[in-house]
Amino acid sequence: CEVEVAATDPASEIYTSGSTGQPKGVVVPHGAICNHMLWMQDEFPLGSEDAVLQKTSFSFDASVWEFYAPLLAGGRLVLAEPLGHLDGRYLAQVIQEEKVTVLQVVPTMLSMLLSESSFTDCHSLKRVFCGGEALSPELVTRFYSLMEAELVNLYGPTEACIDATFYRCPRAEAVAVPIGRPIANVHTYVLDEHQELVPYGVPGELHIGGAGLALGYLHRPELTAERFVETKFGRLYKTGDLVRKSADGLLHYAGRIDSQVKLRGFRIELGEIEAPLTAHPANGEAVLTDDDSRVIGYLVERASVANEELRAFVKNRLPDYMVPAQFVRLDALPQTANGKVDRKALPQPVITGGADEFVQPRTAVETVLAVIFAEALELEQVGVTSNFFALGGHSLLGMQIISQIREVLEVDVPIKALFDAPTVAGLASAMQGDQEASQRLEKTAELLLQLSEMSEEEAQMMMEAKR
Numbered sequence: 001c002e003v004e005v006a007a008t009d010p011a012s013e014i015y016t017s018g019s020t021g022q023p024k025g026v027v028v029p030h031g032a033i034c035n036h037m038l039w040m041q042d043e044f045p046l047g048s049e050d051a052v053l054q055k056t057s058f059s060f061d062a063s064v065w066e067f068y069a070p071l072l073a074g075g076r077l078v079l080a081e082p083l084g085h086l087d088g089r090y091l092a093q094v095i096q097e098e099k100v101t102v103l104q105v106v107p108t109m110l111s112m113l114l115s116e117s118s119f120t121d122c123h124s125l126k127r128v129f130c131g132g133e134a135l136s137p138e139l140v141t142r143f144y145s146l147m148e149a150e151l152v153n154l155y156g157p158t159e160a161c162i163d164a165t166f167y168r169c170p171r172a173e174a175v176a177v178p179i180g181r182p183i184a185n186v187h188t189y190v191l192d193e194h195q196e197l198v199p200y201g202v203p204g205e206l207h208i209g210g211a212g213l214a215l216g217y218l219h220r221p222e223l224t225a226e227r228f229v230e231t232k233f234g235r236l237y238k239t240g241d242l243v244r245k246s247a248d249g250l251l252h253y254a255g256r257i258d259s260q261v262k263l264r265g266f267r268i269e270l271g272e273i274e275a276p277l278t279a280h281p282a283n284g285e286a287v288l289t290d291d292d293s294r295v296i297g298y299l300v301e302r303a304s305v306a307n308e309e310l311r312a313f314v315k316n317r318l319p320d321y322m323v324p325a326q327f328v329r330l331d332a333l334p335q336t337a338n339g340k341v342d343r344k345a346l347p348q349p350v351i352t353g354g355a356d357e358f359v360q361p362r363t364a365v366e367t368v369l370a371v372i373f374a375e376a377l378e379l380e381q382v383g384v385t386s387n388f389f390a391l392g393g394h395s396l397l398g399m400q401i402i403s404q405i406r407e408v409l410e411v412d413v414p415i416k417a418l419f420d421a422p423t424v425a426g427l428a429s430a431m432q433g434d435q436e437a438s439q440r441l442e443k444t445a446e447l448l449l450q451l452s453e454m455s456e457e458e459a460q461m462m463m464e465a466k467r
Contacts, residue, residue, distance in 0.1 A: 008031060010030075012033070013025045014028065026158045033161060041073060044127060047073060050070060050076070051075060052066055052070040052076070053078045053103050054079050055080040086398065092118040101124055103129070106133050134253055135169075137175055141174055157239055159208075159237045159239075160214070164186050181250060185210050187210040190203075191204050195229070205257060206239045207238055208236060208237045208239060213235065214228075273322050273323075281302070295324045297324035299330065325393075326392065363442065364445035368445045368449065377392060377397065388401075388418065402415045408448060
């Protein structure tokens with residue numbers, strides 16, 4: 001049967017983090033999605049020979065483009081297996097086998113993929129879209145030194161339907177990476193607190209209007225009125241992002257004006273994590289900070305409570321990526337002269353990994369794994385009973401660790417093993433096969449340790465002798 005749909009009718013609802021402790025549902029109309037699809041096909045056309053790898057979680061609006069773009073253009077939609085997006089080698093294998101031409105990733109994942117040797121053999125790739133986090137010039141330079149594909153930087157909140165601006169990264173050495181210019185029929189304004197345009201080069205809050213705007217937040221009229229404002233430029237969404245507009249018209253990201261953070265592509269309101277922390281009966285006040293890779297919780301306790309109990313309490317209420325990696329107890333939260341929490345005065349956490357005491361590696365395999373863990377986590381050392389996730393680890397770092405294990409220990413281990421056994425000791429046990437395989441693994445680890453203590457010339461002589 002035929003169904004009549006207007007451009008203003010709701011097409012999807014996608015939830016994002018909320019500052020009050022409750023996620024907010026963004027209602028996106030059909031017209032916004034159609035505008036994005038038409039722009040993308042016009043600017044980055046796909047054909048019947050193209051294949052797009054779908055690996056983004058359905059809870060992200062970026063997955064909408066991955067699904068629709070190849071199907072609308074008569075191309076192929078290649079679906080990654082569950083948890084496949086966490087395995088760099090698997091993704092590289094799928095790209096090569098299915099001759100994938102277009103890939104979409106966050107910068108953190110792109111960095112991990114570039115560390116996977118087989119990824120550089122993905123010659124079918126024509127274009128890689130990067131979004132969800134700031135794209136560094138170093139990563140752009142590294143990408144072009146290894147890959148033939150084009151790299152495109154994308155920016156856009158869910159409230160503006162997937163992407164609001166874009167920038168084609170040139171192959172020349174990058175100095176800074178702008179978020180670019182608005183896509184077709186989307187308008188961007190850099191405004192001050194009085195909703196007046198700021199001069200070129202002066203930071204201001206980015207406001208977005210035009211065809212990409214969401215209808216608002218589901219059943220949240222007050223929040224909708226606060227974020228979707230009527231101005232002399234029309235109805236605009238206040239992004240909370242500080243940007244500068246250069247004389248050439250390009251937008252450059254300059255930070256946030258609130259407590260919202262971006263971690264590994266996830267948009268997080270720290271208030272949403274603070275709410276369940278203060279809901280625990282043992283806690284009084286709580287404040288959260290981030291250090292670009294993990295969330296740290298600072299607590300003023302009413303009664304003593306173990307870290308694992310707190311972590312489990314929060315995990316039952318929030319997604320895994322929002323659970324604080326570390327908790328710091330304070331007698332009182334430091335305050336500024338005007339009575340607000342002084343985040344700059346918060347002490348640096350001491351990372352313990354959740355273990356009662358530091359346990360040294362007991363085998364060659366554990367020793368090698370401990371080194372791999374420490375390098376990935378940027379720590380001096382890691383005990384064999386310390387929890388990877390409590391040390392600040394996350395899924396993309398886990399992908400890096402698994403890739404290193406496969407490369408140096410020459411053993412195939414799924415990333416699920418790290419989730420099931422997130423310690424050096426646990427992972428070493430999970431890697432043990434039959435007796436012959438275990439002995440071979442231990443000998444490989446022993447050889448690596450011997451090589452690490454030798455000079456380059458001695459190591460080369462030893463390897464030649466082994467051959």
